[in-house]
Amino acid sequence: MEATLPAVAEELLKEIKKAFQETSHVPDDLLLALKFIFGASAVAALDLVDQHSVTQVVSPSGRAVYQVLGSSGKLYICYTSCHFCTCPAFAFSVLRKNDSLLCKHILAVYLSQATGTCQELSVSDQQLASILLAEEEEEEERGP
Known part of the structure; x- marks a missing residue:
């Protein structure tokens, strides 16, 4: 976690990883602590983890992003x-x-990392660029 989450959230995720290991x-x-800190999104996130909806997409250059298949069936790109x-x-x-x-x-994404349930997909640098460009084009179509 390069950018820092509030210390209590970061510590909780570390504790979850340790306990799961x-x-x-x-x-x-x-x-309960997860639900207290993150509210309703905690239950929804756990459901996504249970459904193995998180994939780390990596390229030979070492670049990586996460794709999460949302409950609506749409793929979202996450940058940790x-x-x-x-x-x-x-x-x-x-x-x-x-x-x-x-x-x-x-x-x-963080919970799937902690529980070791994150899937991995290796793609070429060009494929990763295409994934990111496709997401950018969708955002432009949606507008501000």
Whole structure:
């Protein structure tokens, strides 16, 4: 996590990873803390993790992004280096209203990393560029 999440959220994700590595499950007290910090998006993010909806897309140059298959069936691009997601909820709740730390997609990325359930897809640099350009074109079509 290059860009820093608030310390309490970052510590909680570390504790979840540690607990999962030791016992292969997340204890109830950590799940409750997750819901307390991230609200309703915690349950939705856990559901995305259970459905194996998170894929790390990596290229030979070492560049990587995450694709998360949302509950609506749309793929969203997540950048963990800056805690950014291309979903409308991120733009509204995190950026505009500033009432959430993360959207469910980014939280799902962190949780899938902690639980070792993140899938990996190797693509060429050109394919990764195409993925990113396709997302940019969709955003332009949606407008501001």
